[in-house]
Amino acid sequence: MTHHLKTFISSVACALPLALAVACNGADSPAQPAVLVQREALSLESASPAREPVRASAAEITRLTAATAAAGSSASGVPAQSFEDAYAALVNSRGQDLALRRDLLVAAVEAVGTLPASQRNAAKLRLVDYYKNGGGGQ
Amino acid sequence: MKAFMLAGVVVATVAAWSPRAHATFTCQIGFQDSTGLSLLDPGTVHYEGEKAGILAPSCDRQTSKPFGCVPGAFQLWYYELCNGLIWFYFDENPGTSYEHFHQMPEDLTIGACYTQDNTGAFVFGRLVNGTCTSAGINPLTTPRFISTHLPDQFMRVVNNSNSSTFRPTQILVKPGSDPVSVSFIDTNNTFWTYHNLTPGPNGTWWTLNPTGTFGSVIFIGDDGGIFSATFDNLSIQVNQ
Numbered sequence: 001m002t003h004h005l006k007t008f009i010s011s012v013a014c015a016l017p018l019a020l021a022v023a024c025n026g027a028d029s030p031a032q033p034a035v036l037v038q039r040e041a042l043s044l045e046s047a048s049p050a051r052e053p054v055r056a057s058a059a060e061i062t063r064l065t066a067a068t069a070a071a072g073s074s075a076s077g078v079p080a081q082s083f084e085d086a087y088a089a090l091v092n093s094r095g096q097d098l099a100l101r102r103d104l105l106v107a108a109v110e111a112v113g114t115l116p117a118s119q120r121n122a123a124k125l126r127l128v129d130y131y132k133n134g135g136g137g138q
Numbered sequence: 139m140k141a142f143m144l145a146g147v148v149v150a151t152v153a154a155w156s157p158r159a160h161a162t163f164t165c166q167i168g169f170q171d172s173t174g175l176s177l178l179d180p181g182t183v184h185y186e187g188e189k190a191g192i193l194a195p196s197c198d199r200q201t202s203k204p205f206g207c208v209p210g211a212f213q214l215w216y217y218e219l220c221n222g223l224i225w226f227y228f229d230e231n232p233g234t235s236y237e238h239f240h241q242m243p244e245d246l247t248i249g250a251c252y253t254q255d256n257t258g259a260f261v262f263g264r265l266v267n268g269t270c271t272s273a274g275i276n277p278l279t280t281p282r283f284i285s286t287h288l289p290d291q292f293m294r295v296v297n298n299s300n301s302s303t304f305r306p307t308q309i310l311v312k313p314g315s316d317p318v319s320v321s322f323i324d325t326n327n328t329f330w331t332y333h334n335l336t337p338g339p340n341g342t343w344w345t346l347n348p349t350g351t352f353g354s355v356i357f358i359g360d361d362g363g364i365f366s367a368t369f370d371n372l373s374i375q376v377n378q
Contacts, residue, residue, distance in 0.1 A: 099314065102249035105262070106191065106240065109252070110204070117201040124252075124260045131251035131263070131270045 105131075160377050164307060165220035167372040169228075169241055169282045174217040176278055191249060191262055193284075194238035195229070205237035216241070217298070224299040224376060231292040231357055239293060240285040244370075248275055283312055283370035284358075291366075292359035295374075303352035308373035309344050311337040316363020320344075324351035334361055337368075352377040 112123040179196045196214040197207035207213050215229035230236060243249060243262070251270035253263040261277075263270040286293060297304060303325055311318045318335040328351070335344045356374070360367040 098246040098250055101251075102191075102242070102246065102262075105249060105252055109192075127252050128254060128260065128270075131253060 162375055162377050163221050163223075164373055164375045165224075166308075167218050167220065167226060167374060169216070169218065169284050169370060170280065171216075171218040172278045173219065177214055177217060191240055191242045191282075192238050193228075193241035203237070207237075220374060220376060224297055224302060226374065227296050227298040229294055231294045231359075234291045236287040236291050239287060239291075240366075241282045242285055243275075244281040244283055248280065283368065285315075285368045286359055286366045288366060289316065289360040289363055292357045295356040295358070295372075296354065297376075302376050302378045303354055304356075304374050304376045305348065305352045306332075306346050306356050306358075306372060307348070307375045308346060308371070309335065309358070309369055310371040311335050311342050311344060312368040312370060313337050313339065313341045315368035316365050317361040318344075318367045318369055319357075319359060319361035320346060321357040322353040323355050324349060324353040326351060343371075348375075 109124075109127070112120055112127065115123055177196060178193065193216055194205045195207060198211040200206040200208055213229075215227065217225045217227055220226055228239075230239070247264045249262040250265045251263045253261060253270040253272055255261045255272045261272045261275070263272045264275065266273075284293065305322055305324075306320050309318065309320055315337045317333075317337075319331055319333055320335065321329060321331040323329050328349075330349050330353075332344070332346050336342065352375075356372075358367065358369060358372070
């Protein structure tokens with residue numbers, strides 16, 4: 001990760017739960033060539049296990065309908081540290097592949113969106129500038 | 139002749155009293171309906187709508203929230219046409235308020251970088267010879283899949299065209315996804331769930347065995363994981 005991106009993230013988004021995960025949990029690695037991992041699914045014929053439906057429990061119904069309202073708005077209902085840990089695990093388990101690059105970019109774009117409206121355009125331009133030459137050594 | 143006529147009357151009577159035959163058909167929702175995508179914000183002030191791979195309602199937005207609509211504003215999420223007959227509507231189960239899904243391009247090279255298109259809108263791009271470009275990417279025709287936002291968000295599916303009931307029959311759980319659950323409420327108000335639809339290493343097509351009834355709402359989301367549910371190609375059987 002270049003100094004430029006570090007500066008961008010720390011100044012723009014490091015105080016935010018989602019971006020903290022990007023900036024502060026192990027994504028800081030030397031530039032590596034992207035490895036395209038196999039993500040596309042098998043054909044329909046090659047694998048089609050069946051799942052039987054079950055009656056949902058009361059707890060599940062609650063989860064799906066009403067109780068999730070307790071999560072409140074956006075990510076605020078998720079304990080920040082646990083999400084950061086989870087995201088760090090994702091980064092560590094998947095390596096520097098294209099999917100990861102996109103996930104990190106999405107996280108950065110979301111972080112920009114949580115800035116005050118007056119700062120967002122400038123932050124996006126800085127992000128564009130970071131990627132102008134590949135971003136991450138591509 | 140009289141007997142023949144009587145037989146004809148009997149046949150006509152039986153036909154008239156027969157229960158109405160229900161036609162069923164199945165369609166596959168690919169989350170890439172160009173009409174549905176075109177209804178989203180083409181370039182919202184804050185988030186670039188579908189161009190950034192984010193599915194958010196089209197609405198007047200609050201400046202204080204990246205996806206939040208102005209209270210009372212009309213919100214329009216995503217529509218996809220099934221078999222040319224029924225518009226299914228996809229939004230967030232009101233139990234959470236992330237106010238968006240990620241509707242990511244299946245082409246992994248889209249989203250490797252961030253740039254501006256020829257209108258100045260901020261968009262995902264591809265790296266071509268070390269340069270980030272959005273040339274050749276049409277956001278309205280780019281194949282997509284869905285990724286929910288953190289473990290507690292559920293996508294809700296309803297039929298916005300008519301009163302036909304429906305049920306899920308198949309779903310593709312993408313590689314890297316948390317286990318997925320698909321639920322629906324049938325016409326008897328019974329809540330059914332297909333649990334633990336895991337992705338396997340390469341993604342898995344899950345067949346959802348029928349319950350014998352149809353319903354009016356489907357929920358799709360994470361099933362006890364910690365990241366998100368990532369899925370595509372939801373097949374829905376419709377009972378007209």
